[in-house]
Amino acid sequence: MRSLILASHIFGEGCEPTYTKLKQNNGSMKLSEKKETESKEGSGNQLCHSISSGAINNIHRIQDLQLAEIEMSQIYDVKKVLAEGCYARVLLANHKNTESNVVLKAIYAELTPIKDFYREYHYSYHLSPHPNILDSYNVSFKCDNCFVFAQEYAPYGDLAGHVKLGGLSESVCKLIGNQLSGALDFMHSKELVHRDLKLENILIFAPDFSKIKLCDFGATRKEGTLVSKLRCNWLPFLPPEIYEIIKNERYLCKTSSDSWQLGIILFVCLTGCPPWQMADSIQDPNYAAFWRYQKRRTTKIPVPFKKFSPRALRMFRKIFEHKPDKRAPVTEVLKYMKDPWIECKLQTSSSCSQIVSTSTLVQERKDSIKLYLRQQDGSRNSQENNKNKLNKLVNSYGLETSVDQKAISKRVWEWVLSCDVNAEHVEGI
Structure with missing residues (x-):
């Protein structure tokens, strides 16, 4: 059961809001507890809202919220900016009354329609019962031309800050793959596609990586929805069917794109770098080599994949299938958890030898x-005798030997x- 911050802790004693508490039961979400509030006087009541049970029963029904505008500095002490992207800032703040830390995601109102904010907050809140998805709290408001909602704080940052040159250990990578595939499978069971998987969207809650959580559902859409290519995506993470999409062209989002990006994340964790710069068999020689190997047009293992065991190569070949309809689901990685992923050889490869x-x-x-x-x-002397014998043989055939x-x-x-x-x-x- 996930923890839940009450809006009264965030906004002060003048507000005791309705809140819902969700839990996961056999892979599905349901309303487990609901607390009604007593009406109190004061402007704080305008900041409170609840999410109806109808929206919970149907995760694809996005509910419009009444967002009150507040002065953030009166309620929070903003400690620092944890991250900043194309459309939002993530702030670590301390609530003045309770002295508790909370993360505030401030989405720029100028760049984000209000319906897109409703969608992100809705999915973030209703997916958070899963143990490997970031908790989002029943708190949202408008401040400084931003739409803001509250989330839990990840004390060890994101995965991008932990992956160094050479990658992480195999055991750690398996922990990450196991938890991440579970979170994505939970989303896919709800017919939702994340669409923006990357190291920065995986948060660490334990130093041994035994607890990680998926976050940032701003690009999440229902499977089969017509969408456009994201403008802030890192090219190595794009599957080929999305990389080929031209600007402003729309396409149907599928869960297979999450499978591809999961494979890229695992590869980066294992090696410290992506397998290619773009999934283009013409422009990128590394991807062209893998594509030929995957299609069995060559038996030569591509250089970036030479360190992997045959079982790990089989996993990558399935999850990096060029055709999205034939690509393995995110649960494919679970089949290989008991197999070694790194090939141990006595002789070192050129990449591991002394420079x-x-x-x-x-x-x-x-x-x-x-x-x-x-x-x-x-x-010279011994060769001179051999040369004389050769000259005689060549001269017998009428060939010139003056050179x-x-x-x-x-x-x-x-x-x-x-x-x-x-x-x-x-x-x-």
Whole structure:
């Protein structure tokens, strides 16, 4: 059962609002508790609202709310800006009366129609009973030309702040995949598509990643709805069917796009970088290589995927299926939780081997070429006999043998050596 902040804690003692308390029961949401309020005098009552049971019974019925405008500084001490995006700011605030921390998501009213705010707040609130979806509270208002609603605070930030070069451990990535796939499967069971999965929208509630929560439902839509491409999406996260959409073109949103973005998140967590820059088989060589491998046009494993085990490769091939109708659902990753994902080999790959400086490589190459030339000069006598035998054989066929191949070979090596010296000089400059 999730915790619930009362609006009276947020707005003060002058308001005791109606609130609803939701819980998850066998994968479905239902109204478990409802508390009626006593009418009190004061302007604080205008700030209170409740969400009707009809809207809860039908998650796709968005209810319009009466948003009162308040002065935020009179009620909250804003500590800092946690995040800022194209359409909103996320603030960490302290309620003055209760001295409790709460997160306020302030959505710019100039860039966001009021109906879009209603939709985001509605989905955020009614999806929050799931243990891996961020809690949103029954508090919303308007302030400083922003639509604002309250959410719980994630003490360890978002996933983007934890993934470094080289990625996270396999066990941590499996924890993330297990929880994230559960949250998305819950959404998909309600015929909802998140559409904006990325590291910044996954919040951490435990230092060992045993508790993460999905957030930001501003782009969430019912499956099958006509939508436009999001303007602030990171290209590597876009599935091919959405990447190919031109500006202002509309398309039907499907849960398969969430599957693709889940796969990208898992890959980034495992490696520290995306597998490609764009899902375009013409412009991106990494994606072109994976596409050929997926279509079994080659048996060569693409370089970004070489560290993975055969079972992990099978998982990625299914979740990165080019055709959305054949793409595996988000629950596909659960089938591979008991399998190793990282291939352990005795010999290290070039990406994991010790990095040698360019000057050292040039010096080693010069030494090897000089050694080769000395060996060639020292074996001149023995080669001369072999050369005479070869000349006799070639002359017997009437071929010209006046060209000294040894001299040409030596000049070629000396030219290669001079090129290395010039390259070292340019590098020093």
